[in-house]
Amino acid sequence: MKKRVSSAKRSTGVTRPGPEPGYHHGELQEALIAASEAILAEQGAEGFTLREAARRAGVSPAAPSHHFGNAQGLLTEVAIRGYDALAGALREAASGKPGAREKLHAQGLAYVDFALRHPGRFQMMFANKRLVADDARLRQASRAAGHAFEIVVAELVGGTPKGAKTAAAAAWSTVHGFAKLALEEKFGSVKNEAGRREVMMTLNQVLNYLWPASGPRPQA
Incomplete structure (x- = not known):
């Protein structure tokens, strides 16, 4: 007597991968993102591999491709979430400050502090060759972070929207350049809390020169 083949096996013809044991769909995504951020924090963008992210999440090497493609x-x-967190930090830094200069000063400090506390994530956010550069969500998240600067700069400089965008680009370029130099330890070590505090004090002096919160600009 021939064994009867189930309708499920006849209809598919192939065995499809099921969810990884112990994980629901959303939980696995979160585990892989958390593992990726841990690798970036410890080893930087250069140390990231999909296989290592899967290993840390406790799943098969093929699992990440089921959820993220590659x-x-x-x-x-990871970069989208980084931009979301950065935009939130910039908005929080500006909230409750009495004037535009104070807001911009606080945002400059928050921007570099974010970079120093999340160096791997920060570097990945701007590593376009490692990302899906035309991803709509990524572009939106990046614009949201930039817009946090634009709102404050527009309040500070007034004038036309185009002028405010130019001034915001200058502000962003300034703090981003400082952050990159700080991560390269051009202002001293940032490997411990004491070193980061020293670098942030240097940044505070720079911001006091460029955008003093009150009173005249300090003499160089």
């Missing part, structure tokens, strides 16, 4: 897809999700 390494670029996973890192793009």
Whole structure:
């Protein structure tokens, strides 16, 4: 007597991968993102591999591709969350400050502090070749972070929207350049809390020169 083949096996013809044991769909995504951020924090962008992210999440090497397509897809999700967190930090820094100069000063400090506390994530956010550069969510998240500067700069300089965008680009370029130099330890070590405090004191002096919160600009 022939064994009867189930309708499920006849209809598919192939065995499809099921969810990883112990994980629901959303939980696995979160585990892979958390593992990726841990790798970036410890080893930087250069040390990231999809296989290592899977290993740390406790899943098969093929699991990340089921959810993110490839390494670029996973890192793009990490970058999106990084931009969201940065935009939130900039908005929080400006909230409650009495004037535009104080807001911009606080945002400059918050921007560099974010970079120093999340160096791997920060570097990945701007590593376009490692990301899906035309991802709509990524572009939106990046614009939201820039817009946090634009709102404050527009309040500070007034004038036309185009002029405010130019001034915001100058402000962003200033603090981003400082952050990059700080991560390269051009202002001293940032490997411990004491070193980061010293660098932030240097930044505070720079911001006091460029955008003094009150009173005249300090003499160089």
